[in-house]
Amino acid sequence: xxxxxxxxxxKGCWYPVARxxxxxxxxxxxxxxxxxxxxWRDHHDALVVAPDRCPHREAPLSIGSVEGGVLTCxxxxxxxxxxxxxxxxxxxxxxxxxPPTAHLSCRKAxxxxxxxxxxxxxxxxxxxxxGQENDxxxxxxxxxxxxxxxxxxxxxxxxxxxxxxxxxxxxxxxGAQDPFVPKIELSxxxxxxxxxQYEVEAANPDEAIAVSGSEEDTVHRVMTTGFALPFAVxxxxxxxxxxEHILLLLSTPVxxxxxMFTFVVWRNDDHSTDTEEIxxxxxxxxxxxKVMLEQVPGTLTMSRTGVVNxxxxxxxxxxxxxxxxxxxxxx
Ligand code: FES
Ligand SMILES: [Fe+2]
Numbered sequence: 001x002x003x004x005x006x007x008x009x010x011k012g013c014w015y016p017v018a019r020x021x022x023x024x025x026x027x028x029x030x031x032x033x034x035x036x037x038x039x040w041r042d043h044h045d046a047l048v049v050a051p052d053r054c055p056h057r058e059a060p061l062s063i064g065s066v067e068g069g070v071l072t073c074x075x076x077x078x079x080x081x082x083x084x085x086x087x088x089x090x091x092x093x094x095x096x097x098x099p100p101t102a103h104l105s106c107r108k109a110x111x112x113x114x115x116x117x118x119x120x121x122x123x124x125x126x127x128x129x130x131g132q133e134n135d136x137x138x139x140x141x142x143x144x145x146x147x148x149x150x151x152x153x154x155x156x157x158x159x160x161x162x163x164x165x166x167x168x169x170x171x172x173x174x175g176a177q178d179p180f181v182p183k184i185e186l187s188x189x190x191x192x193x194x195x196x197q198y199e200v201e202a203a204n205p206d207e208a209i210a211v212s213g214s215e216e217d218t219v220h221r222v223m224t225t226g227f228a229l230p231f232a233v234x235x236x237x238x239x240x241x242x243x244e245h246i247l248l249l250l251s252t253p254v255x256x257x258x259x260m261f262t263f264v265v266w267r268n269d270d271h272s273t274d275t276e277e278i279x280x281x282x283x284x285x286x287x288x289x290k291v292m293l294e295q296v297p298g299t300l301t302m303s304r305t306g307v308v309n310x311x312x313x314x315x316x317x318x319x320x321x322x323x324x325x326x327x328x329x330x331x
Contacts, residue, residue: 004256004299005033007327011121013230015252016262018116018145027071029062033120034255038062042082043069049118050084050104080104113264114142128192128228132246132266141265141275150293152231152259153300155251158289159233160319163312168292172285176203176218181312193234195226196315210277213243227319229326244268256299302329
């Protein structure tokens, strides 16, 4: 049986795997859809993404070193340059013919929103467009790419769901929320994201003042949350004073039961608050989700009858329905 990460359709999608600033002058190892990859920058600073396996005797290339844009394998010193081209086999001397099979077969890579995105196959989807990236009223704040011991569909299911807020997020913003979830209407939010709008009363503890810009005990948030297949979720938060806080929640499958997670924030504030202070509250919220999700075993079933759904699950059920169709799961 095909495991979740072996689904062919997933190979045509883009996945954020690292912060742009985390790949500088050394090889960087990541695991994506069950495949180990190495990333480095060539002499023009262009990204090279290749299987983390030397074609000579299969040493991980990520334990090698990079100089002048050439990655040197740690085992016998073969060198690999731009586009994964093998540029040197020391044991054969400087004028030797390089075997054509010595070149690496590279994956496609792009840099957007301060992140390195990789597409393992021929791209069939685009990186979701976030208009605020080019809007001078907004600043972008990046956060670390973190390892979560949970299946990626569980992350997306969680981000599309707000009925867990008053249970999981009592240590941050969830304590003031009514657990009752009114009927949810889903719609196309823009060209990219499909989701819903809702309003919540959010607790506003001292740690949240920097992010909400308010000193009240609770703040009224108008929110929209939507997904773009396969795994991107965008949550926008609008406060009464016009402050907008946009979160792009990005989950990447490492394998069937492990993920990378990062989020990117765009805000139209006056830049007076330090970025670290802004993201500290969102990081604390993410840590609450992580504690919960890492205790839920296995992958999320794609079967509609495999778990029980109620009305508040409508958004995550719709994501799951479209995702299952996209990757070709049949019940
Ligand atoms: S294993 Fe890489 S050079 Fe031999
Ligand atoms: Fe959450």
